[in-house]
Amino acid sequence: DVQLVESGGGLVQPGGSLRLSCAASGFTFRAYSMNWVRQAPGKAPEWVAYMSARLNTITYADSVRGRFTISRDNDRQSLFLQMTSLRVEDTAVYYCARGEGFPDSWGQGTQVTVSS
């Protein structure tokens, strides 16, 4: 079975940093594009970042470009999101999601709270 398990969330002050991880199993990780999607309380999901399977395409939402960095380690079957200069409005559940345009598998999410 496909499994995506996020970790690394927590409470951080505005201006701080966090690094999220996503451990993938049950499929050939290197063959799939991967995404980070976030969802603030009571809001619709919002795409954050995308990385193609071949590592040649990376895309960010305007709201995080220049502050967040997506990366992956295919040997470790892991996806990462380095988040810096965090803002209160970055507070959300962050999901790791597999797939090109329409992710077909999602993790359970990790909570990121930015607050003083």
Add this chain to the structure above:
Amino acid sequence: DIQMTQSPSTLSASIGDRVTITCRASQRVSQWLAWYQQKPGKAPKLLIYKASTLEDGVPSRFSGSGSGTEFTFTITSLQPDDVATYYCQQYNIFRTFGQGTKVEIK
């Protein structure tokens, strides 16, 4: 950015009713549209992609149609397990979600 607008925001229907949700894109997205179901505290679940293709294992009472800027999602016979929030999402240019439609049982 492409904006996605869903209607209605909330829908209340009886068991067995036909339920329809509309999703409009601010510019043409061809057939590059997906629908997701999300239950409280859970991740979204893919139901439909390419506007009308049912994901494996999804019950046939769910269907989708449309292209360009106008899309429709239908549940032919509402079941108790269908209580959830449903989102459309375009993937023609980057990816954006609609604001969601909450489906409740009357």
